[in-house]
Amino acid sequence: MPEILKVKPTRMELLKLKRRxxxxxxxxxxxxxxxxxxxxxxxxxxxxxxxLRKELAQKMEEAFAALRLAEIDVGLLKLKEVALGVKPxxxxxxxxxxxxxVPVPLIEAExxxxxPDERGYPFVSTSSRVDIxxxxxxxxxxxxxxxxxxxxxxxxxxxxxxxxxRRVNALEYIIIPRMEATVKFISQRLDEIERExxxxxxxxxxxxxxxxx
Amino acid sequence: MxxxxxxxxxxxxxxLHLPKTRKSLAKLLEEDEPKVELRDGSKHYFxxxxxxFLSSLIDExxxxxxxxxxxxxxxxxxxxxxxxxxxxxxxxxxxxxxxxDILEEKSEVTLPRYLLPKIRRKxxxxxxxxxxxx
Amino acid sequence: xxxxxxxxxxxxxxxxLAGVHEAYSFGETSLETERAKNKLKELIEREDVGIILITExxxxxxxxxxxxxxxxxxxxxxxxxxxxxAQLREIVRKAIGVEIKR
Numbered sequence: 001m002p003e004i005l006k007v008k009p010t011r012m013e014l015l016k017l018k019r020r021x022x023x024x025x026x027x028x029x030x031x032x033x034x035x036x037x038x039x040x041x042x043x044x045x046x047x048x049x050x051x052l053r054k055e056l057a058q059k060m061e062e063a064f065a066a067l068r069l070a071e072i073d074v075g076l077l078k079l080k081e082v083a084l085g086v087k088p089x090x091x092x093x094x095x096x097x098x099x100x101x102v103p104v105p106l107i108e109a110e111x112x113x114x115x116p117d118e119r120g121y122p123f124v125s126t127s128s129r130v131d132i133x134x135x136x137x138x139x140x141x142x143x144x145x146x147x148x149x150x151x152x153x154x155x156x157x158x159x160x161x162x163x164x165x166r167r168v169n170a171l172e173y174i175i176i177p178r179m180e181a182t183v184k185f186i187s188q189r190l191d192e193i194e195r196e197x198x199x200x201x202x203x204x205x206x207x208x209x210x211x212x213x
Numbered sequence: 214m215x216x217x218x219x220x221x222x223x224x225x226x227x228x229l230h231l232p233k234t235r236k237s238l239a240k241l242l243e244e245d246e247p248k249v250e251l252r253d254g255s256k257h258y259f260x261x262x263x264x265x266f267l268s269s270l271i272d273e274x275x276x277x278x279x280x281x282x283x284x285x286x287x288x289x290x291x292x293x294x295x296x297x298x299x300x301x302x303x304x305x306x307x308x309x310x311x312x313x314d315i316l317e318e319k320s321e322v323t324l325p326r327y328l329l330p331k332i333r334r335k336x337x338x339x340x341x342x343x344x345x346x347x
Numbered sequence: 348x349x350x351x352x353x354x355x356x357x358x359x360x361x362x363x364l365a366g367v368h369e370a371y372s373f374g375e376t377s378l379e380t381e382r383a384k385n386k387l388k389e390l391i392e393r394e395d396v397g398i399i400l401i402t403e404x405x406x407x408x409x410x411x412x413x414x415x416x417x418x419x420x421x422x423x424x425x426x427x428x429x430x431x432x433a434q435l436r437e438i439v440r441k442a443i444g445v446e447i448k449r
Contacts, residue, residue: 020217027220029289030227030344037287037329037342042442044330049435057428064425067361080360089366092348094397094418095258097338098251101230105418106258106338107397112365119366130364137365141350148398148420154435158442167223175216 002177009189017186021179028171034100035164041099042157049154052147059143063136070133082130087120089138092145102160104153112141227344229253235280238267242276249282257282259338267339270308275301281339285329288345296323309335348397348417351390353383354405358424362400373405380408391417403429 007013071079092109116131232249241247247259259281271279279301286296297306303322307313309332310324332340349368352359359372373383387409390396396417401409402424411419421434 023217023220026346027224030224030346033287033289033292033344034227037344039443040326040329041333042439044333046435046439048334050432053432053435057423057431060423061427063361064357067357067364067425083360083363086364086366088368089350091368092350092397094348095246095248096256097259098230098255098257098341100342101226101253103255106260108260114366119364133361134364137361141362141365141367144400144420144422145350145398148400148418151420151435152418154438158438161442171220 002174002181004185005178005182007182007186009186009193011190014183014186014190017179017183021176021183024171024176024179028168028176031164031168031171035161035168038100038102038157038161038164042154042161045150045154045157049147049150052143052150056140056143056147059136059140063133063140066129066133066136070127070129073127073129079130082121085121086134087118089114089141099153099157100160102156104156105149107145107149109142109145112138112145114138224346230257231284231341231343232257232282235282237277238264238271238279238281239276241281242268257338257341263336263339266335267305270305271301275304279305282341283336283339284343285332285340286343286345287326291323293326294323295326295329296321306332349395350398350400351396352400353386353390354400354402354422355424358402358422367400384409387411391419 005017007017074082089112090110092107095106095108096103097106098104113135116134119134121130229252231252233252234249236247236249241259241264247261247264248256249259251257264281267279267281268276280299283297283299283302283305286298288296297303298321300318300320303319304313306324307322310328352362352367352370354362354370354372356372359370362370371383371386373379373386383405387399387401390399391412391414399417399419400422401411401419403421404424404426406421407429411421421430423429
């Protein structure tokens with residue numbers, strides 16, 4: 001049995017409450033609608049995140065394999081030296097887009113893949129295995145940046161879903177039932193009062209009639 | 214009455230992510246950083262490749278008539294369905310769904326909601342949801 | 348904006364070859380863990396950092412705070428991934444309240 005709100009059992013309060021129930025129901029419907037849409041959106045992005053995660057794991061495995069081969073080829077010391085000479089790759093631009101009130105990142109980055117002569121290390125002094133390792137890690141960067149955007153979006157949608165769900169549940173299981181129980185309570189009280197009044201009136205009438213008789 | 218206040222706020226907040234005014238595809242293609250301003254004052258950026266993809270779906274003269282983002286209308290009254298308004302908007306969406314018919318010109322279409330992921334995957338920044346209360 | 352990497356020596360080496368903007372390597376000791384925590388805090392406060400890539404193994408030691416920006420992405424290392432897709436499924440479980448298999 002839901003709790004009852006503390007209000008005076010009057011006709012005024014009854015009307016007010018009925019209006020509030022209408023508002024709560026409207027809010028509930030709208031929020032439920034939003035929750036459904038958020039969940040649909042969430043799963044669309046989840047699928048993308050899942051496949052990018054798999055792709056990242058695979059690309060990194062390939063990249064580390066290539067790195068090992070490069071290391072065998074030129075030695076760790078030399079490889080570290082080469083890495084120091086590599087020019088920084090493109091920077092990224094992070095903008096915003098909005099999904100149902102949730103701001104999420106939008107990253108537009110050119111591919112990080114470069115030609116060996118664009119990397120900045122003296123490529124005559126290295127082996128093609130170094131180039132392959134560099135290229136594999138560039139591919140890793142491409143996927144990682146895409147995943148960063150998608151996973152962040154997923155997390156933010158998840159938080160919004162939790163928030164919306166709490167609101168929807170509170171309305172559905174606490175707020176609206178409480179209001180409805182109160183309406184019922186007030187109606188009953190008003191009925192009682194009316195009945196009491198009726199009987200009182202009847203008694204007064206009887207008394208009056210007895211006196212006149 | 215705290216609850217009512219929160220509710221009223223939630224209800225008025227529900228469509229704040231819609232643009233103040235939409236922009237035509239033609240205009241957005243000219244912009245360096247294509248974006249619209251939203252009702253809450255924040256910015257919503259479009260993916261350029263998406264704009265180019267949209268261009269490939271319609272005729273040159275239609276670029277002035279396609280306003281973005283395309284609004285996907287959801288309403289509790291039409292539970293399980295969504296609506297799209299505008300001839301070019303409908304054309305674009307139907308082309309993506311593979312249901313476009315050149316002989317049929319529609320200014321409005323009602324579609325089942327399970328088609329939404331397909332649209333949102335292709336047009337994540339150039340479509341947006343609107344919650345319609347009757 | 349910049350992409351910054353935090354991880355072990357080999358991961359740093361690989362990402363440096365790809366031209367990642369900054370890369371910091373950390374050892375296994377608890378002192379190094381402290382260093383990593385401080386570095387992470389510093390990177391989060393910087394305004395020119397857009398993405399922090401951190402290996403799962405290092406992330407496990409420093410615990411990742413929930414921040415609005417930059418984006419922090421956990422990545423595998425040469426030993427592979429600790430979690431696979433488990434972290435993604437955990438996000439789903441928390442948001443929707445169901446376990447999912449797909």
